[in-house]
Amino acid sequence: MAPAASPAVEPVVGEPAAVADLGSERALLVADVHAGIEVGLRYERGVELDSRADERRERLCALIAETDADRVVVLGDLAHRIAAPEGDEREELVELIRTVTDRVPITLVEGNHDAGVAEAFVADLDVIGAGGDVLGDSVGVVHGHTWPDPALLDADVVCMGHEHPQVRLEDAVGGSRVERAWLRGTLDPGAFVEEDGNERDRSDPPELVVFPAFNERSGGTWVNVDGQSFLAPFLPDALPAGDAYLLDGTRLGDYRRV
Template sequence: MARGEPTTVEPVVGEPAAVADLNDERALLVADVHAGIEVGLRYERGVELDSRADARRERLCGLVAETAADRLVVLGDLAHRIGAPDGDERAELETLIRAVTDRVPMTLVEGNHDAGVAAAFADDLDVIGAGGGVLGDTVAVCHGHTWPDPALLDADVVCMGHEHPQVRLEDAVGGSRVERAWLRGELDPAAFAEDGADGVGDASDTDPPELVVFPAFNERSGGTWVNVEGQSFLAPFLPAALPAGDAYLLDGTRLGDYRRI
């Protein structure tokens, strides 16, 4: 079955966010907001950092306005700590969700950190389960921490988070820096399904969708250094489901094949 015109998921230059036209609405997509991360770092590692809750909220609301979005879609891990949110983390979530939903509806694709959030804010959010779903018939979304629903392969493009892809870049004098990155390429349908090719149809009869791995919205959340030897991917279907693909910096710079940067 051949596809029609490909659906465009267009990154917002300079930001870990993208827009997509979903039939009758325009969506802003982000992944891995990790609201309350400072609380989590204090609890998990004894690290004290000033909260950037206000800055995260203002960036999200600013991007909704800048892109004229009709909906915000979070590709999992809206919250940082696993379990029911409380204390400062819950306060940040309440303020953030209210600020966004006063402007546009908000959809949360449930990630491995979100079970408590989905329950606590069920009246405020549209929630898509961990297996993912399809928006507007053409854009599939999942977080990426578990095996996705094979039905996502019927979309033109699959968007995911969870991985927090980053690249380590070195200059001629030995200096280095780490930057967040996008990964994009043709998805291997057989590697995307838990049981291999079983249940996903004959891949020869269809054009595989594009896979877009989103950088983390939260710059403090760390990630997978895709070009550093010894780093392993977090998603159970990566890197096999993305046998070839390019990495891009947030400013749009194409780095080429993510496996050979």
């Protein structure tokens, strides 16, 4: 069974993606595409990997068709390189953005890797700033690398990326594997924003959904391994209780005790 995050946001079983009902539109939400990661790993770490650019692009387009989406919303880090994209990475982004926007518009919620790509492709993308925004009447979107706009507390559900949550699972004979995971639970408003000058009713806070990375090569936060720390300034405090789910919908229980 897929994680029942919210009536407005439904994960796609088996995929690091969800569908959001925005009222007038049906949106496909993904986080942390990190296009050009193979180029980045080459210059950052000297690691040579075959490019999966075509595979990533085809997967995203297949999900658009499968979900009958009217729009793609990327919850930050569409690109891997923090600076302006160039060379092979820029070529990958050009082809990815062109192919997707031939089908549906793209909204990019600016992540910590996106300053260069947002500027380079400003004519092709609808860009939401790093503080996030509320889409439709109820779906908050933010990357998560900085303190969010307090207005997100008025949403029914807040969707974020940045963390790339993963779990390490062990079998009976001592083997282990790492899998991408969803995290979800009730958001603690007091820990989610740095300052909120408005008086808000906090008796019914939104749900927080932390998306797995779309790019399986991008690493992430092992939420059930001692010594791992979260990347977002508001986590784990803003998610004091929540469940972890695998991509196939398997519920693992309290993410802190998996």
